[in-house]
Structure formats: C-alpha cells, structure tokens
Amino acid sequence: MTYILEVLDVHFSYPGGVVALRGAFLRVRKGEVVAVTGPNGCGKTTLLLIATGLLKPDKGRVLFDGTPLDEQLPQARKRIGLVFQNPDDQIFNSTVYDEIAFALRQLEIKEEEIAERVEEIAEKLGIDSILKRPPYRLSLGEKKKVALASILVYEPELVLLDEPTANLSYKTVSEVEYIISELQREGKTVVVASHDVNFIARVADTVYVLSAGRVIGFGEARKILLDKDLLSRAELAPPLIARVAELLFDKENPPPLTLEELAEKLHKHK
Ligand SMILES: Nc1ncnc2c1ncn2[C@@H]1O[C@H](COP(=O)(O)OP(=O)(O)O)[C@@H](O)[C@H]1O
Ligand SMILES: [Mg+2]
Incomplete structure (x- = not known):
C-alpha cells in the first residue's frame, strides 16, 4: 500500500502549554480524499x-512519500499545498495576479509561462476578472478562491484544505467540491479538515474523527459517517441525508449519504 502521507503518533503543545495533539495519526493513500x-x-x-x-x-513522525518530511524540505514544499482556513492568513501580495504568481516566481519560472498558468487557473476558478484587484477588498468567497488558486497553480501532488467550506455560499461550496473531484481525477491526493459532515459525505473516501487531540475513529467514509455513537463522541451527527433516510426507511442497507443516493432510493420506492 502506498501512503503519500503518514503522520504517526504525533504529540504537540503550543507555547503556553495548550496540548493540541495527544498521539494523533493520519495515513493517506495516493489519490484518495481524506477528511x-x-x-x-x-x-x-x-x-x-x-x-x-x-x-x-x-x-x-511525519513521512511524506515514505521518508521523513523534514529531511525533504525545502524541496518537498513544491509537492505539497496547504490552503489555510482564513485566506487573510495566507494572502499577502498587492494584487490577485501577484498572489497567484508568487509560488511560480519562487520557482524561477519564466514570466510568460507564469502568465499562462495564472490565467488558466484563474479561469478555472472563475476569478479571471479580478486578477488586477487588491485581494484585501474581495469577498470571503473570492479570497478563498484566490488562496486556493495560489496553491493549485503550482500543481502540488498533495493538497490540504483547512475548513474549505466555512462561511461560503452554496454556489462556492459546490465549486470547491468540483475542484476536489477534479484534483482526484488528476491523480492528486486531498486532505480536508472540516466539521461539515454533509460536505465530507459528498467528497471523502476516508474519514478520521478527532477528539481532544486523539483519533477516536477512522475508516471508510460511509462506515464512519453512519456511526452515530462515534460521531456523537466528537459532538457531530451523521449527514442530514442519512438522518432523513433513517426516518423514511426501516434500517435498510446501505443507507444513502448524499442527495443523489437518496433520490435513487426514493425512485426505487415509488
Ligand atoms: N496558536 C495557538 N496558540 C495556543 N493554542 C492554540 C493555538 N492554535 C490552536 N491552539 C489550541 O490548540 C487546540 C487545537 O486547536 P486547532 O488545531 O486549531 O483545532 P481545530 O482546528 O480542530 O479547531 C485548541 O485547544 C486551540 O485552542
Ligand atoms: Mg481549525
């Protein structure tokens, strides 16, 4: 089994003494979406x-592609992209264009090629009309897309997204979901941190549940997202669709997790 990322028995305290991780772990296979x-x-x-x-x-320990990540830095930076929850923590250039071009300029790529790649990714994310604008004046949804574009433009193999749907409109959430499915089609690996179980149900193959810095459960998304007891220990509930299905049908297997699956089931019941 090839794991692109392995985080093994990790402990971490912030200065001041807050214990954030107490033996957490995460194993991510190449090409999967892990929540x-x-x-x-x-x-x-x-x-x-x-x-x-x-x-x-x-x-x-943290292993990237089988060997310790810290021994592969800074080269491994080019292969990994992290999109922060709050785009203001990530964005620092004075125009959207410069923000998206930044990583490519670090890689000393020619300006003409940079222009092509910036325009291509901006078009894909629907932000090509705002390339000249200063990022600080954009809406949250636009800023999130700029932050995402600034990472996707250098085509990292492993993309990590922190709360990618938080406070976004339905349309932007759908766009984020589409981008994730495209990344997966291209063979990239995606890790999302999110407490949005409905979003997770639509995108994830594998789910890890954390509570107080420990992994309290992990496995195939369907199994984890329907495990009411496990989820409630993490102050979560199964996706809305699964809860609706529970009221509509007698404990049928497998219960639907997404709107599409529910629609299919209702169709069969007609
Ligand atoms: N920069 C920081 N300094 C001190 N404590 C922090 C800092 N960032 C996070 N923490 C604390 O570490 C714990 C884990 O936080 P975090 O990883 O942000 O959790 P989550 O992303 O699941 O909300 C929390 O108790 C949080 O208050
Ligand atoms: Mg967080």
Whole structure:
C-alpha cells in the first residue's frame, strides 16, 4: 500500500502549554480524499500544520512519500499545498495576479509561462476578472478562491484544505467540491479538515474523527459517517441525508449519504 502521507503518533503543545495533539495519526493513500473531522479545538488545524512541516511535533513522525518530511524540505514544499482556513492568513501580495504568481516566481519560472498558468487557473476558478484587484477588498468567497488558486497553480501532488467550506455560499461550496473531484481525477491526493459532515459525505473516501487531540475513529467514509455513537463522541451527527433516510426507511442497507443516493432510493420506492 502506498501512503503519500503518514503522520504517526504525533504529540504537540503550543507555547503556553495548550496540548493540541495527544498521539494523533493520519495515513493517506495516493489519490484518495481524506477528511479529518471533529469539534472545534480538537486539533484538526494543528494536524494539518504538522502534516505540512509548518509545525514540528514534540513527539512522533511525519513521512511524506515514505521518508521523513523534514529531511525533504525545502524541496518537498513544491509537492505539497496547504490552503489555510482564513485566506487573510495566507494572502499577502498587492494584487490577485501577484498572489497567484508568487509560488511560480519562487520557482524561477519564466514570466510568460507564469502568465499562462495564472490565467488558466484563474479561469478555472472563475476569478479571471479580478486578477488586477487588491485581494484585501474581495469577498470571503473570492479570497478563498484566490488562496486556493495560489496553491493549485503550482500543481502540488498533495493538497490540504483547512475548513474549505466555512462561511461560503452554496454556489462556492459546490465549486470547491468540483475542484476536489477534479484534483482526484488528476491523480492528486486531498486532505480536508472540516466539521461539515454533509460536505465530507459528498467528497471523502476516508474519514478520521478527532477528539481532544486523539483519533477516536477512522475508516471508510460511509462506515464512519453512519456511526452515530462515534460521531456523537466528537459532538457531530451523521449527514442530514442519512438522518432523513433513517426516518423514511426501516434500517435498510446501505443507507444513502448524499442527495443523489437518496433520490435513487426514493425512485426505487415509488
Ligand atoms: N496558536 C495557538 N496558540 C495556543 N493554542 C492554540 C493555538 N492554535 C490552536 N491552539 C489550541 O490548540 C487546540 C487545537 O486547536 P486547532 O488545531 O486549531 O483545532 P481545530 O482546528 O480542530 O479547531 C485548541 O485547544 C486551540 O485552542
Ligand atoms: Mg481549525
């Protein structure tokens, strides 16, 4: 089994003594979409920062493509992209264009090629009309797309998204879901940290549930997302569709998780 990312028995405390991770782990296979879920403060963001080498664990190991990540830095940076929850933590250039071009300029790619790649990704994300604008004046949805574009433009193999749907409109959430499915089609690997179980049900192959810095359950998305007891220990409930289905049908197997699956089931019951 090839794992592109392995975070093994990781412990981490922030300066000041807050213990954020207590032996957390995460194993991500090449090409899959893995969701890390759990309540606020359970350690999702900290886990992503450790998985990308931005924080060093107090104890434990991070392997990227089978060998320790810290021994592969800075080269491995080009192969990994982390999109922060709050785009203001990530965006610092004075125009959208410069923001998206930044990583490519670091790689000393020619300006003409940079222009092509920036325009291509901007078009894909529907932000090509705002390339000249200063990012600080954009809406949250636009900023999130700029942050996403600035990562996707250098085509990392492993993309980590922290709360990619938080506070976004339905349309932008759908666009984010589409981008994730495209990344997967291209053979990329995606890790999302999210407490949005409905979103996770639509995108994830594998789910990890964190509580107080520990993994309290992990496995195939369908199995984890229907495990009411496990989810409730993480202050979560199964996706809305699964809860509706439970009221509509007698414990049938397998219960639907997404709107499409529910529609199919209702169709059969007609
Ligand atoms: N920069 C920081 N300094 C001190 N404590 C922090 C910092 N960032 C997060 N924490 C604490 O670490 C724990 C885990 O936080 P975080 O990883 O952000 O969780 P999540 O992303 O699941 O909400 C929480 O108790 C949080 O308050
Ligand atoms: Mg977080």
